[in-house]
Amino acid sequence: MNIVANWSYPTAIKMGRGRIRELADACKSLGMKKPLLVTDRGLASMAITQGALDVLEEAGLGRAIFADVDPNPNEKNLEAGVKAFKDGGHDGVVAFGGGSGLDLGKCVAFMAGQTRPVWDFEDIGDWWTRANVEGIAPIVAVPTTAGTGSEVGRASVITNSQTHVKKIIFHPKFLPGVVIADPELTVGMPKMITAGTGMDAFAHCLEAYSSPFFHPMSQGIALEGMRLVKEFLPRAYADGTDIEARTNMMAAAAMGAVAFQKGLGAIHSLSHPIGAVYNTHHGMTNAVVMPPVLRFNRAEIEERIARAAAYLGIAGGFDGFYDYVLALRAELGVPDNLSAMGIKPDRIDELTAMAIEDPSCGGNPVKMTFENTKALFLECF
16 A cells, blocks of 8 residues: 655645655755755665755755764754854755754754754743744754654754753744655664654653643544554564555654644653663663553543553553553563663662653653652662
8 A cells, every 4th residue: 555645734744655756846845955964873874865865966955964963962963063054054954864863953953043052942931932033944854763753843852961961942943844754764774763763653642642731632643643553563563664554653653743742741751861861762761661651640541541442442441551562562672671771770869850850741640759750760670
């Protein structure tokens, strides 16, 4: 089944195999004449990246690339990216890759026209209004994984290299003008990355669905996003060349990022500090802490999860859903706990303090305190 679609929500999305060939047209539609492709080091030399640069070059848009991007991008990567953007006289960004390439690319386009430090635009109150809107360069986003959904997000996660704290930098103009969602770009993903990014999409949908805030639109999107992951992630994991599964996982990833406008919760507020301190894969960390967080939140979400289970075709209400999550993790080779990831509980107070400072914890159904969050962390070992 060949899925091809053009969506205008939440931005212009060109979905379907081979649509990377439309990259130059997408850039031109936003007025770019000299884009800078921003990606991570691992992707820089890969065929999919070189192919994207070929498309730009053939259309007379050059083949400029910046790839000095860490797995958890920080302000030093950002500074270098902005310098490359300005030195090259670029007028737009192609954010290319998984979460790190997309997040940094979006932030480079944003910071290229700002004079304040990036931390002045953290997602707090109306800090985003401090930005010089005229200075924000246009963005085309090209996801190469199906997980973060950063291609349809209005924020970037940037790690402070001094404090190892992940900060969410927000502005409405972070939302790319065009997204190219070509499932063929995800075919070569290693199994572990397929699993980790897929579980990230699932975590986004699950936490948005469980969040106590009122946002029925996001809740509906989250529910269908979970169904797509349930149906297609095992297929994509078993056969990386299954284009129908890859396409549906790209849709699920975008849906998760749209849905979490409703809020995230303890899964993310635990995994953010772990990722910042230990440099673990974000989606895989989400998958590891998911069962303890489900147990932690049970009293507040039991009925809601039972409704989701019924929609997903899972018998047994909350318990059936919980068992499904355990079985899915086992099928995808997710480590049983943080100890199995090689992490020791020797910095638990530090991680707990970071978790309750994390913006995600405000969306958790059970109020997070130092005491109950520390106990929750211990459950994850």
